[in-house]
Amino acid sequence: MNRIQYLFNTKKERVLSIYFTAGFPDLEDTVPIMEAIQAGGADIIEIGVPYSDPIADGPTIQDSNLIALENGMSLKKLFDQLKGFRAKIHLPVVLMGYLNPIMQYGMEAFCKKCKEVGVDGLILPDLPMQQYQDEFKELFEEYGLFNTFLISPQTSEKRVREIDQNSNGFIYMVSAHSITGARTGISEEQIAYFERVKAMNLKNPRLIGFGISDSETFTTASNYSNGAIIGSAFIKKVKDAKNLSEDIQEYIQSVIS
Amino acid sequence: MIRVDEKGFYGKFGGAYIPEMLHPNIEELRENWESIIATPEYQAEFQMLLKDFVGRPTPLYFATRLSEEFGAKIYLKREDLCHTGAHKVNNTVGQIILAKKLGKKRIIAETGAGQHGVATATVCALMGMECTVYMGSLDIERQKPNVERMRILGAKVVPATSGSQTLKDATNEAMRQWINNPVDTHYIIGSVVGPHPYPEMVARFQSVISEEIKWQLMEKEGRENPDAVIACVGGGSNAAGAFYHYYNTPEVRLIAVEAAGLGVFSGKSAATTALGTPGILHGSKTILMQTEDGQVVEPHSISAGLDYPGIGPVHAHLFDVGRAEFVAVEDEDAMKAGIFLSRTEGIIPAIETAHAIHALNMIEYRKDDVIVINLSGRGDKDLETYIKWGGY
Numbered sequence: 077m078n079r080i081q082y083l084f085n086t087k088k089e090r091v092l093s094i095y096f097t098a099g100f101p102d103l104e105d106t107v108p109i110m111e112a113i114q115a116g117g118a119d120i121i122e123i124g125v126p127y128s129d130p131i132a133d134g135p136t137i138q139d140s141n142l143i144a145l146e147n148g149m150s151l152k153k154l155f156d157q158l159k160g161f162r163a164k165i166h167l168p169v170v171l172m173g174y175l176n177p178i179m180q181y182g183m184e185a186f187c188k189k190c191k192e193v194g195v196d197g198l199i200l201p202d203l204p205m206q207q208y209q210d211e212f213k214e215l216f217e218e219y220g221l222f223n224t225f226l227i228s229p230q231t232s233e234k235r236v237r238e239i240d241q242n243s244n245g246f247i248y249m250v251s252a253h254s255i256t257g258a259r260t261g262i263s264e265e266q267i268a269y270f271e272r273v274k275a276m277n278l279k280n281p282r283l284i285g286f287g288i289s290d291s292e293t294f295t296t297a298s299n300y301s302n303g304a305i306i307g308s309a310f311i312k313k314v315k316d317a318k319n320l321s322e323d324i325q326e327y328i329q330s331v332i333s
Numbered sequence: 334m335i336r337v338d339e340k341g342f343y344g345k346f347g348g349a350y351i352p353e354m355l356h357p358n359i360e361e362l363r364e365n366w367e368s369i370i371a372t373p374e375y376q377a378e379f380q381m382l383l384k385d386f387v388g389r390p391t392p393l394y395f396a397t398r399l400s401e402e403f404g405a406k407i408y409l410k411r412e413d414l415c416h417t418g419a420h421k422v423n424n425t426v427g428q429i430i431l432a433k434k435l436g437k438k439r440i441i442a443e444t445g446a447g448q449h450g451v452a453t454a455t456v457c458a459l460m461g462m463e464c465t466v467y468m469g470s471l472d473i474e475r476q477k478p479n480v481e482r483m484r485i486l487g488a489k490v491v492p493a494t495s496g497s498q499t500l501k502d503a504t505n506e507a508m509r510q511w512i513n514n515p516v517d518t519h520y521i522i523g524s525v526v527g528p529h530p531y532p533e534m535v536a537r538f539q540s541v542i543s544e545e546i547k548w549q550l551m552e553k554e555g556r557e558n559p560d561a562v563i564a565c566v567g568g569g570s571n572a573a574g575a576f577y578h579y580y581n582t583p584e585v586r587l588i589a590v591e592a593a594g595l596g597v598f599s600g601k602s603a604a605t606t607a608l609g610t611p612g613i614l615h616g617s618k619t620i621l622m623q624t625e626d627g628q629v630v631e632p633h634s635i636s637a638g639l640d641y642p643g644i645g646p647v648h649a650h651l652f653d654v655g656r657a658e659f660v661a662v663e664d665e666d667a668m669k670a671g672i673f674l675s676r677t678e679g680i681i682p683a684i685e686t687a688h689a690i691h692a693l694n695m696i697e698y699r700k701d702d703v704i705v706i707n708l709s710g711r712g713d714k715d716l717e718t719y720i721k722w723g724g725y
Contacts, residue, residue, distance in 0.1 A: 131512075226352065226354065250354055253354070
C-alpha cells in the first residue's frame with residue numbers, strides 16, 4: 077500500500093505536510109531535515125526539487141531554489157542522497173518539482189528512481205491535468221506514484237470534480253489567489269472557499285497550502301480540511317536555524333500543539 | 334503544414350504547461366479570443382487603431398544602395414516607423430481591445446529592452462487602463478530612456494530582482510503577479526511565447542506584417558512572394574509576423590536570425606537553436622538553453638530584445654522540420670551592420686534588427702533575388718549602446 081493512502085486511512089484530521097527545498101541551506105541537509113521533520117511530529121515530507129524559474133513561488137522559495145542550485149543540487153544528486161533513506165524515515169515522501177528538470181532527467185527514469193528510493197507521490201505544479209492523462213498517468217501508476225493536483229479559489233466546481241477523479245493521495249488546495257509565501261493569515265473570503273470545497277464531499281482528502289505558518293493558521297485550515305501544508309514559513313525557519321534539527325522539531329511542535 | 338493544433342501544439346512544441354492557478358485565465362482566453370477578434374465590432378476598432386494610431390500600413394521600402402551593395406533586390410519592411418518605434422505595438426493594440434472586451438480592468442506586461450513595455454504603456458494610456466510593467470533590474474539599468482517613457486505614459490515599472498534580472502525573470506514575475514491577480518487582470522505577453530493560446534494569438538496580431546508585404550510586393554514587383562524573408566528572433570514575434578503568411582509557401586525561404594552574443598560557443602550567447610534542447614519554459618514546450626540538469630541558462634546578447642534563453646514554439650517547430658533557416662550573428666557584427674545600414678540607407682536600426690541586416694552576409698542567394706528584411710525597430714532606444722560601443 078502507498079504510504080500516503082495508509083496515512084489518510086489512519087489519520088483524517090490535522091495532517092501536517094512540511095515542504096523544504098532540497099540542497100538548502102546546505103547541500104547535504106536533505107536527509108537530516110527529513111529526520112527532524114519526522115521527529116518533530118509532522119505527517120508528510122514534501123521535498124522541493126530546485127529549479128531556476130519557479131513561476132508559482134514567491135521570493136522565499138525562489139531564493140532557497142537559487143541557493144540550492146548554487147550549492148550544486150540536482151535531481152541526480154538528490155536521488156543519491158535519498159538512497160537508503162527508508163531505513164530512517166517512515167513518513168510518506170512527496171517530491172515537488174517543475175517539469176523541465178524532470179523532463180531532462182527523463183520521466184520514466186525519474187519515476188523508476190522515485191520508486192527505487194521510496195518516494196510515494198509527486199506534485200508537479202506545471203503539469204496540466206490533460207497532459208498528465210495523455211502522457212504520464214500510466215507511467216505514474218506503473219511505478220506506484222500518487223499524483224497530487226492543485227486547485228485554487230478560481231477553479232470551477234466542474235474542474236474540481238475532474239481533478240478529484242484524476243487524483244490519488246490528496247488534493248492540494250491553494251488557499252488564495254497567490255504564489256507561495258505571499259500572504260499571512262486567513263480571510264473570510266478564503267473560509268467561504270474552504271467551506272464550498274468541503275461541502276463537495278470529494279473522494280480525496282484535502283490539504284490546504286499557501287499562507288499557513290503557525291498553530292493558528294494550521295488549526296483554522298484543519299477545521300475545513302484534513303490538514304495543511306507549510307512551505308515558505310518553514311524555509312524561513314530553516315534559513316535562520318541555529319541548530320537545524322532542534323529548531324525544526326521545536327517549530328513543528330509549536331504548529332501541531 | 335505549419336499551423337497550431339487544437340491543443341496548442343506546433344508539431345512537438347507548444348501546449349500550456351501552467352500551474353492550475355492560471356488555468357481559468359488561460360481557458361477564458363483560449364475559449365474567447367478567436368471569436369472576439371472575428372467580430373466586425375472588434376475588427377473595426379482594431380483596423381482603425383492600426384491605421385490612425387499605429388500608422389499602418391508601414392512602407393515596404395526598396396533599399397536602393399543596400400541592393401547595389403549585395404546584388405539582390407532588398408526591401409525593408411518599415412516596422413520601425415510604427416508608433417512607439419517597433420512592431421511590438423501591433424500586438425498590444427490587438428490585446429488591449431481584447432482585454433477590454435473580456436471586461437479586464439488592469440494590464441500587466443513583461444519587458445526586456447522596454448519596447449514591449451512602452452507599447453503596452455502606450456495602449457493602456459490610450460484606453461485609460463491601469464498598467465504595471467515588470468522589467469529585470471539589469472534591463473532597467475541599461476534601458477533607462479524606455480523606463481522613463483513608460484513612467485511618462487503613466488505605467489508603473491516594477492523591477493524583477495530574481496535570477497539574471499533580465500527578460501526571463503521579468504516574464505516569471507509577470508506570471509506570478511497574474512497568479513496573484515487572476516480575476517480583473519489581463520497579461521499582455523509581448524512575444525510568441527508563453528502558454529497556448531498566446532503564441533498563436535500574438536503571431537496573429539503580428540501577421541499584419543506579412544499580410545502587407547504580400548500586397549505591397551505585388552504592387553512593386555508584380556509578385557506576392559519574395560525569394561526570402563529575413564527577421565531577427567528573440568522570442569520571435571516580429572519573425573512570426575513576417576513569416577506568418579508564408580509558413581506554407583515553401584518557395585519563400587524563411588531566415589531566422591538569432592543573437593550569437595560574443596560567439597555561439599563563447600558561453601555568452603543567446604543562439605537558442607544552436608545551443609538549446611527541447612524543454613519547457615514559460616508555459617510551453619520549446620527549444621531552450623539549459624544545463625543537462627534542466628536548469629535554464631542565462632543568455633547573453635548586446636541587444637536586450639534578443640537576450641532570451643528560449644524561442645516561441647512555432648519557431649522551434651520551423652527549426653525542427655527545417656522550414657526556416659537559422660543563423661546566429663555576433664554582437665560585434667550586429668553593431669557594424671547597424672552602422673552600415675545607417676550610412677547606406679539613412680536608417681539607424683534597433684540593435685535587434687541590425688542582426689537581421691548582417692545575415693545578408695551569411696546566406697546564399699542568387700543575383701536579383703527579392704529579399705525582404707523585417708526592419709522590426711528603430712535605434713533611438715539603443716543610442717547609449719551604440720555610443721558605448723563606439724566603433725563608428
